[in-house]
Structures are given as C-alpha cells and as structure tokens.
Amino acid sequence: MSDYPITVPTGHRIGPWTVERPLGAGAFGSVYAAVRSEDSSADDGLPARAALKFLPTGTRTPRQLRHLRDLAEREVELLGRLRSPRLIRMYEALTVDDPEHPELDGATVLVLEEAADSLQTALPGLPAADRARVLTQVCEGLAQLHGAGWVHGDLKPGNVLLMADGSVRLGDFSTASELEGTHAYATAFATADYTPPELLWSDFGEHGTRIRPTADLWAFGVLAHLVLTGGHPLPGGTPSARRDAALRYARGDEELRLSPELSEAWREIVGACLSRSHEDRARGAGRTAESLLPRVQEAAEGRPARRSRRPLLTAAAAVLTLAVTALGVTLLPDETPRAKAKATPKAGATVTATAAGYERCTPRAVCFFSAPDGGGEMCAWEGDDPDWFDGQTDCSWADRTSARSVFNNGGPDPKGFVHVAYFAEAGLQRRLGCVERGRRQNLPTPAPVLSHTWAKRC
Known part of the structure; x- marks a missing residue:
C-alpha cells in the first residue's frame, strides 16, 4: 500500500478501536475500517463499527508538520462544530501514542461514520433513477456547509459517501476553509478536474489561496455532468489535458460543449456552475449552494427550470411606468401598481385586524x-x-x-x-x-x- 500516506497494520489498537482493513486514501490521510473492541464500554455512545481517518505526522520537515497539523485541525474543528445530515459524522478525535511505530506516533485519528461506498466506486453501477437524487443530496450538503460559513474546496466523487440506507454524505474536510467575509483561504490545492479556472493560476500567499463558495459550485457542475452523462464537461483524456482545456475556456479561446444527454433544466444548472469566472458564476448559479439548491431540486423532480423573477418584474414595471407616463399620470413611490394591488382587497373580501x-x-x-x-x-x-x-x-x-x-x-x-x-x-x-x-x-x-x-x- 505504497500509495497510502500512512500505513496501519491490521489489528492495531487505538482507543477502543481495532483496525480491520484499509478503505481508501487521499493526498493527506489514510482511512481504515475498524471495529469497537469487545472489552470497551458499551455505554460510551459509540457505534460498533467506524471508519478511522489517520492524518500523519511521521518524520517530516517542520513546515510539512505545520501544514499537516493545520489540515487536521481544520477538519476536527468543522466536524466538531457542524451536525448536518448531509455531512459525515465525527464521533471523536484521538491521538496515537505509540513510540514503537514512529510513522504512527503523534498521528491524529478521526473516528467517523462508516460509509457503505463512495460515489467514485459506485458510479458505474449506479441506477439512472438514483443519479439526480444523489446530486440533490450533494447540493444539500454544500448548502449546509455554505450556510455555516465554510467552503469544502475538494468536492469530487471520492469525497461523496454513500451510506447503507442509501443517503449521501459529504466527507474529507481536510482542505475545507472557513469564510472570512466573502472568501476563505485554502491551504492546499484540490483536484485539478474539479478546480475552477481562476484558482488554477491564482497565487499561493502567506495564508493560502483565496477561495469562495462558487469554487464548490464549479466542482458541483463538473460532478453533475459526470454523474448524469458519464463524461467530463471539458475535453481531454487526462486531468492535465482537461486542466489546459479549462484554462482555454476561461480565456474565451474555447466554448463549453455540454453533453446532449443533459435535460434542459440540468443543462442550465451545469452551464451556470461552469461559468468562466467567479463573477459570472455568482450571477448565473448563485453565490452559494443555498441559492442553487431550489433549482437542483426542481431539475431532479423533472420540473421546468426555475428562472429569476426579478428581471421579469423589473421589465413589467418599466413598461407600465412608460404607459402611465404617456397618459399624463404620475406614480408616487408608494403608489406603484404592485403596491396598490397588494393594498386593495378583492371585491367581497373580509378585511380583518392584524398585528402592526x-x-x-x-x-x-x-x-x-x-x-x-x-x-x-x-x-x-x-x-x-x-x-x-x-x-x-x-x-x-x-x-x-x-x-x-x-x-x-x-x-x-x-x-x-x-x-x-x-x-x-x-x-x-x-x-x-x-x-x-x-x-x-x-x-x-x-x-x-x-x-x-x-x-x-x-
């Protein structure tokens, strides 16, 4: 398992947990299935099974150690503060005390809900009828994150977890960032296929790379296209080729060519999420997943795409204002047709006293x-x-x-x-x-x- 950042032997004991087998690995951590030991207390509120995420320390440079500690602290802080139904649950955080295994000693261990699978491995066999439902729950998870003031920063199929009951959870928050006003600072680069163009060429400053919730919306657009059509929205047979295509697209040298398999509603959503810039994305898809979620829910239910009412209302008001002006009538600020319509009860209506x-x-x-x-x-x-x-x-x-x-x-x-x-x-x-x-x-x-x-x- 040379591709695992940290290797944990089968049977290793950490707290009340005994490691069974490896489940997967990312750039910064290794995840193992574990069972609660028989001699542990049954009254501690912990489940019988869990997934242990090991975030290593090992023999690394001081700068690497600071970086790894920061990633661990971010994930512990987020999962410790948020209890949302679409985010993987953390039961406890432990620290390995094992001087005999230097590569393990001092590692942070997150005890998490055990998922049945990840979208990355389940996608090829995922029934078509379930795909829009999965995307809706992914968007719900992003909305819960954004509403709490966090950006995920690395949304991709491997970080979408499928539970035994069929529900969806978002996982891996080691690169998540808390918003400071309108943006956050990411301390590590995410997966190129799911990174918006403006972050592919951004500078990495003292606090990291500035990131906004619209970065998650770009990733959601890529994910939605992949889930619904089986292919990436940008051309290229490798991640590096697709990254170059994203940069050409952002410069205006290449147009976005979405799959004809997308319905009209999903085409509008994916196209808005994959707008060339943060500003265009914010206007088309919304600044956060909270704004996008109603459209995703409607598309998943097969309803027509929701369109903003504001341009239509503004245009109608402008036309009516021109018409009444031509007749020599002036509308006072509190006498707009819409306001008067609200204030005037319908014929035969009963007017009752209300709170003031x-x-x-x-x-x-x-x-x-x-x-x-x-x-x-x-x-x-x-x-x-x-x-x-x-x-x-x-x-x-x-x-x-x-x-x-x-x-x-x-x-x-x-x-x-x-x-x-x-x-x-x-x-x-x-x-x-x-x-x-x-x-x-x-x-x-x-x-x-x-x-x-x-x-x-x-």
Missing part, C-alpha cells in the same frame, strides 16, 4: 421593514439569505426603497448563531451593521440592505 409594527415579526425570524419603527412593508427570514432578490423570500420592495428598521426576533440556537449581520450588497458583501437577538431598532441611515446572515457575535 414590530409585532408582525414571528418568533425565530429576523424582520426588516421599509419604514421606521417596524412600519411599511416587511420581509422575514428564519435563515440566512445572501441575495434578497433570488432567495426563498423575494424581498422586492428593497429594490425601490431601503430598509429603515429591523427586529431580531430569533430564539436560542444551540450553536450560538443568534445575532444578525446585514450587508449592503448581495453575497454578504459590505457589512453595514449587526443587530443583537431580541433587539428592535431603526437603522441609522436609509441602509441599502440586500443580504444578511446569522452570526455568533455582533
């Missing part, structure tokens, strides 16, 4: 209002929204007037995400401020709030 002001905001939500003191129109969310015009809540009034007040009516959160940071641009860019849990306040200026995220601290 801040009281309209339901528990566990954060609500922004178009007027001071919780007045005017309201948009409410229980989760993050990196784009108020393209998320599950279409806050269309923010396109014509700025948010003037806010109420954070969120409840306790086991992970501590109880405050709300808000931003002047989609994609959580240009932070404007933060509102603590339970606080209702007027915004100091007519802030052009266009995105927000739940945060642990203000």
